[in-house]
Amino acid sequence: MLTVDVESDWGSGRTRGIEEALPRLLDLLDQYEARATFFVVGDFATPFRKRVRPESRHEVGSHGLTHTPLTRLDESDVAFELSRSRSILEDLGFDVRGFRAPFLRSPRMLPRLLANTGYSYDSSMGSVFPSLRNLTRRRDPVVERGIKRIPPSTLFDRITPFSLTYLRLLHPLGLGLRSKHAKLFYFHLHELLDEPRGWRGLPGPLQRLHARNVGERAWNILERLLKTFRGRTMRCRDFVEAHG
């Protein structure tokens, strides 16, 4: 599964990722016959919709309304993030079934609230950092309150996320370090921009490290990945449906 989180650039409120990286990404996906799932923040649904039509072969899910970590919100605000982001995307013509929590920070109540707001699957398990939370033997979705939750994928150490962030940080080793069981890959549009910022909330040195190998180097890593999985990538919805 190839998944893309669509939000503002490095938490800045700017959207060069959507304006500049997204069109080039769509061409690249076509070139390698790849289908992807885009988890879109409701606040940025309109600029996204200008570039991706509901009839496209890609899938669109929700990445929250405002990209606020859900663990910081009370239950009614979490429910609002889930329902409002979904209705914005559906009003734009997208058929939304899946959700991914910002920063993968999911409160305990998430599956119940997702079920209440009409979602069918969740891609929020694991951690964005190397963590024991990524350690799992599960390959199939875990069903909780009727919501199918997709297990995280890692590099061969079984704790480092299989994401473009770590492929960039560990380049040129990264791609060779993936676990042979890894199925779920994720990245952000801003990683593809030639603008070495890193996540704004991080302290200075970490922010620079976080921005290692962005831009053209990141495009190259992504293209190598697409070449490796040519014609075999799938959307989250296809994976979830294939597992009952």
Ligand SMILES: [Zn+2]
């Ligand atoms: Zn995000």
